[in-house]
Amino acid sequence: MSASAVAEDTLSPWLLFRHSAAGRVTRLLWNITMWAVAVFGIGVLLYRLAVGLGITRLGSTVPWGLWVAFYIYFIGLSAGSFLLSSLVFVFGLKSLETLSRLAVVQAFVCLLIGLVFIFLDLGHWERFYYVMRYPQWHSVLAWEIWFYNAYLVILLMEQFFLMRCDLARWSREVPGAWGRIYKVLSLGFICPDDPAQKAQCDRQSARWLYYLGAIGIPIALGVHGGTGAIFAVVKSRPAWYSPIFPLVFIISALASGGGLLLFLRVFVVPEPAKDRETLPQVANLVAGFLIFDVLLLFLEFLVGIYGGMPDHTEPYRLMTNGPFAWVFWFQQLGLGVAIPLLLLYARPSHTKYKAEEIGIAGLLIFVGIFGVRLNIVIPALAVPVLRGFDLAMASPRMHALYVPNWVEWMSSLGVVALAIQMTRWALHRLPMREHQEPPVPAAAGHGAEPAAAA
């Protein structure tokens, strides 16, 4: 199917590369690397679940670290993608329509990754269901877990209504076990062949998506605005204690979710024929959110530094001039803001955009937002609540300088790598995109890595 796309857009170097021999070798190496990271990382994760949190570098001065940063990062990617998809389903923004299904897939996968990271961070993970068993209405964190569950249900239902027609069709076209699996997944839904009835059926799906998206908007805002509120209600950390925080979370979620969407659309599941008009529009939208996010950052700094309260300014000093200042200057502002904006806008207005530039800008934006997440979680905790508190006891668990160790990094990368590989497999196996043809069962496929063929 992508052969025609290549014919239409032979000038795209990325597509030429994808279909060249070098591209196939690169893909093979990528897959080997990802599976190695996934297997090793999941092993480390299981080890951590077995032996407890003692093998991390977390302590009592900085009790939240890399995993919490990853958790809010992925919840943000999810909520941002979902809100972008709602622009289509609810507000009928036709120009984004070709991206909406990918956005829902992305929202779903990122939510699952985020939930894995919260689970991973619990001292007694085997009690995770206590949040349901002993509900506490006054805890923001409890509210959040309920929001995530409601959101998961909305996303599952959206996936179903997006896929049910294709699933029904595939269940007839594909023989054998997979055909039966498609039948089960379609919940026995039968898509009519008659064009008029088919149109009726599509309208019904669209109406479902409209209502799900409409219910989903406040839930998605609650999901990530609420994740911001987890931090915003903590008065003991002045750098968090701000009503602007939930808003910062939502705006940065939209920027990072949009960035990921652009990257995936250009490099992973390209549809150049369809995206010619869409990509620049989404890029403008994402750049707008990014600039808004920088404005909010400026406001936080302005108010905090103007006030000059040591507990408030010290996290900012750590961020901008501490041992990890490079995260702020290089990753968050340089890679994450300056370069993407230059890539998108620093060219003569008469030249045409290049899809690759937009894809790379998207990549840099969502990598940069990870720096934002790290700088939300760690610097505010690295300032002891009382002067000298971190030194009052000679213990590495009291150190104010937190540097994640290999256990934290490898388990995180393992989760992400596994999620990427499983998503690529699901994208190939399930009708998650528009007008997708079923994978040829047991035919002359592409060996062990079918997803790469997309």
Added chain:
Amino acid sequence: MNEDPGVRETLERDPTLTPCERREMFGVLGRWLGAALAAATVSRAAEPAPAAQGRQRKHHYGMVIDTRRCVGCRACVVACKAENKTPPGVAYTVVLDGALEPRIGDKPLFMTKPCFHCENPACTVVCPVGATFKRAEDGLVVVDYDRCIGCRYCITACPYGARYFDYGDDYPARSDKTPYDAVPSPEYGQYRKREPGRSPIGNVRKCTFCLHLQDEQGAYNRAAGCWPACAKTCTGKAIHFGDFMDPESEVSRLLRERPAIRLKEEMGNEPNVYYLL
């Protein structure tokens, strides 16, 4: 395990024994009694949280700490560790020497800092499972180890650094299986055996004002030694513990007689630990 039914019968028959006297016996009896008590409290922990039962406030415990009497010897830290058997990285009280400016003449100002058992605790409201709460009857802020999921939100929320996570680290005395390892922590009267993966490892821990030394009515007995370990041991008699509901208690009297401060008043937490400067 050599069981001694005689002592157990005594314990069961004579409810007038104070917890301290009971504790003496535990020292003699060793492990089996601790395990039995732990089993008894596990069944008790299954009951609903006491805060939900709307009990009357009977006590208002707090401390008045006289920084002029504190020499910074840290005996309170050691006494607390000996009493509660806290692992490395967990100390229910620490001594700060830089929290406030030094006195005139550059004399250091030491501050022992237990949990303040605030009237409006910031830590309890954030708990997603209600594992930490303020006890209705005496205002102590406690942690239900069997409920806590170890999310550490309360650690971030406490403005005073009163909470610590038990990462399962051990002192050599325990990891080398010395006799110290056999002695359980008397916390909450639960006498838990410290085992990998079992609470309180993986939980948030904090000062309890040694509530395991209270009698059944929730009262402490200073004369019998049933008194928070830090206050009992303080070499300069700087740590005064008592009940603010009793106007004649030492702490109430000290607050009437001398001007006192509390840390970070602007937070509105209303800590129950006062400092005399």
